[in-house]
Amino acid sequence: MENDTNSNKIGWMALILVALSSFIIALDSTFMNVAITNLVVDLHTTVSAIQIIITVYALTMASLMLLGGKMQDVVGRKNAFLIGAAIYGVGTTVAALSINATMLLIGWSILEGVGAALMTPATASIITGTYTGKNRAFAIGIWTAVASVGAAVGPLIGGFLTTFFSWRWGFGLELVIVIFVLALSHRIKYFAPTMKLSDIDKFSVLLSSFGIFIFVLGILSLNAPKDWIFSVMMMVVGIILLIIFYLREKKIISRNEIPFTDIRLFKDRNFTLGSLTRLIMQLALAGAVFVLPVFLQQVTGSDAFTTGLAILPLTIGLLVFALASSRLSNKISPHYLISIGFLIALAGSFFLSFQFNLNTHISDIIPGTLLLGIGLGLALPITGNIVLSSADDDKQSDASGILSTSVNLGSSLGTAIIGIVLILGIVNGIYTAVDHTFPNEFSKDQISQNLTQYSEKMQTTNITGLKSNETSIAYKLVNITVNHAMKTTFDFVTVIFFIGFLISLFIRPLKEKNVKKKITD
Structure with a gap:
C-alpha cells in the first residue's frame, strides 16, 4: 500500500467498499433459502422453480466470471467494478418489485448475476493492486471472511426480513449498499486498462x-x-x-x-490446489446452507427467522475464526490451517449426519453447525491469499477471474448436488420405510409416483402434526425417510470435506515475501 496518508485512506476505504460488495453478492446466494415457502406463495410458483432461480444466480456468475475478470484489462479494474455495481443495482430493484417467478429470474438470477460477474473478480484485483505485504494478506483475509459470512448469515437476515417484513426488503437492503458503494467509489484507486476489447x-x-x-x-x-x-x-x-x-x-x-485466460497459472501447484480447495469448501457450505433450512422449515415447523437463528452458530463460528485465521497463520503455517479447517468441518458434518429425525430440536444441531463454521472460517480466507499470492501482479485479473469462477462454481454445484443427494436420500429412505412397514405390498413405481408429488410440495406442506402420534404408521414411515435422507446428505458432505483435506495436504508453505515464479511455457 502507498505510504502517504491519503493513499492509506483510499486503500482502507477501498477494502470497505469491495468487502461490502462481496458481502451482498454472497448474501444473495443464501438469504432467500429460508423464504422459499413465501416465494412460492407470493409469486404463485413451485419449489422447483424457486430452486432453479436460486441456482441460476450462481450459475450465471460462474459461467461469466472469466469474462468479468478479463474485462478489468479492457476497461480498468475500477470501471469494471462500477459497471457491475450499476447492473447489479438495476437487478436488485427488479427483484424487489417482482410479481412473478419470471421477473424474479430476470432481476435476481440474470441481471444481478451479470453484475456480480463483473464486480467479484474486480474486488480481488482492486485489493491486490491497492495493498502490499502484510496489509495485502490482511485485506484478502477480511474480504474473504466478509464474503463467507455473507453466505452464512444470509439465512438469518433473510429469515428476519421475511418473518417480520417481507423478502423484498432483502433486495432493498442490497440496493442501499450498492448506492453507498457507488457514492463513495471515488475513494477507490484508478487502474488503467491494459488491452483493447478487440484483443479478447x-x-x-x-x-x-x-x-x-x-x-x-x-x-x-x-x-x-x-x-x-x-x-x-x-x-x-x-x-x-x-x-x-x-x-x-x-x-x-x-x-x-x-x-483469454492465462492457463499457465495452473502450473503453480498452490494456485491450482488453492482454487480447488476453495471450490470444495464453497460447495459444502452452499449445500449445507441449502439443506438445513429445508429440514428446519419442513420437519421442525420453524419459521424463516427461527431457521436463520438455528444456523447462527455456523455464522458465528465462521466469522470469529475467519477474522482470527490471519493471526493464527503467524503461529501455524497457513497450509496446515487449511487442513485443520477441513478436519474440523468434517467432524461437524459427521456429527450432523446422526442428528436428524422427526424429534430433532434446534439445540441438537448446534454443535455440528458450530464446527462447520469454525472449520470453514479457518480455511476460507487463507485459500484466497494462497491463490492470489501465487500469481504475478500482471496476472491478477486472470487469477481473480479463475478464483471467482471456482468460488461461484462451487456454490452453484453445492446447491444443485446437495439437492440431488437429498432427493436420492428421500427415494431410498421411502423405499426402505415402506418395505419395512409394508413388505411386498407396493411396487417401486407406485412409491415413486407418490414421492414425486410429495417432493414438489415438501417446503409448502408441514408434517409436524405427525409427532402427535409416534406409534402411527405414517410417523414411522416419515421418520425413517427423513432420517435416511438427511444422513445420506451429510454423509456426502463429510466425504467432500475428506477429499478437500487430502488435497490440502499437498499445498506448499507460502514464501515469506510472496516470491512469485515467473510463469513460462
Missing part, C-alpha cells in the same frame, strides 16, 4: 462460458431421474467444450498472442 478472443469466451453453463445445467437436470442419460450427455458436452477451451488457450500462448 471471442471464441474462447464462448467456449468457456458455454462449457461451464452446459456442465452445471447437466448437474441440475439430474433432479429428474428419468432424464439422467440426457444429463450425463450435457455434462460430457460441457467438459468437452472446456477441454477445447484449454487447448485453444494453449495454442494462443504458443503463438505469443494474448490468451
Whole structure:
C-alpha cells in the first residue's frame, strides 16, 4: 500500500467498499433459502422453480466470471467494478418489485448475476493492486471472511426480513449498499486498462462460458431421474467444450498472442490446489446452507427467522475464526490451517449426519453447525491469499477471474448436488420405510409416483402434526425417510470435506515475501 496518508485512506476505504460488495453478492446466494415457502406463495410458483432461480444466480456468475475478470484489462479494474455495481443495482430493484417467478429470474438470477460477474473478480484485483505485504494478506483475509459470512448469515437476515417484513426488503437492503458503494467509489484507486476489447478472443469466451453453463445445467437436470442419460450427455458436452477451451488457450500462448485466460497459472501447484480447495469448501457450505433450512422449515415447523437463528452458530463460528485465521497463520503455517479447517468441518458434518429425525430440536444441531463454521472460517480466507499470492501482479485479473469462477462454481454445484443427494436420500429412505412397514405390498413405481408429488410440495406442506402420534404408521414411515435422507446428505458432505483435506495436504508453505515464479511455457 502507498505510504502517504491519503493513499492509506483510499486503500482502507477501498477494502470497505469491495468487502461490502462481496458481502451482498454472497448474501444473495443464501438469504432467500429460508423464504422459499413465501416465494412460492407470493409469486404463485413451485419449489422447483424457486430452486432453479436460486441456482441460476450462481450459475450465471460462474459461467461469466472469466469474462468479468478479463474485462478489468479492457476497461480498468475500477470501471469494471462500477459497471457491475450499476447492473447489479438495476437487478436488485427488479427483484424487489417482482410479481412473478419470471421477473424474479430476470432481476435476481440474470441481471444481478451479470453484475456480480463483473464486480467479484474486480474486488480481488482492486485489493491486490491497492495493498502490499502484510496489509495485502490482511485485506484478502477480511474480504474473504466478509464474503463467507455473507453466505452464512444470509439465512438469518433473510429469515428476519421475511418473518417480520417481507423478502423484498432483502433486495432493498442490497440496493442501499450498492448506492453507498457507488457514492463513495471515488475513494477507490484508478487502474488503467491494459488491452483493447478487440484483443479478447471471442471464441474462447464462448467456449468457456458455454462449457461451464452446459456442465452445471447437466448437474441440475439430474433432479429428474428419468432424464439422467440426457444429463450425463450435457455434462460430457460441457467438459468437452472446456477441454477445447484449454487447448485453444494453449495454442494462443504458443503463438505469443494474448490468451483469454492465462492457463499457465495452473502450473503453480498452490494456485491450482488453492482454487480447488476453495471450490470444495464453497460447495459444502452452499449445500449445507441449502439443506438445513429445508429440514428446519419442513420437519421442525420453524419459521424463516427461527431457521436463520438455528444456523447462527455456523455464522458465528465462521466469522470469529475467519477474522482470527490471519493471526493464527503467524503461529501455524497457513497450509496446515487449511487442513485443520477441513478436519474440523468434517467432524461437524459427521456429527450432523446422526442428528436428524422427526424429534430433532434446534439445540441438537448446534454443535455440528458450530464446527462447520469454525472449520470453514479457518480455511476460507487463507485459500484466497494462497491463490492470489501465487500469481504475478500482471496476472491478477486472470487469477481473480479463475478464483471467482471456482468460488461461484462451487456454490452453484453445492446447491444443485446437495439437492440431488437429498432427493436420492428421500427415494431410498421411502423405499426402505415402506418395505419395512409394508413388505411386498407396493411396487417401486407406485412409491415413486407418490414421492414425486410429495417432493414438489415438501417446503409448502408441514408434517409436524405427525409427532402427535409416534406409534402411527405414517410417523414411522416419515421418520425413517427423513432420517435416511438427511444422513445420506451429510454423509456426502463429510466425504467432500475428506477429499478437500487430502488435497490440502499437498499445498506448499507460502514464501515469506510472496516470491512469485515467473510463469513460462
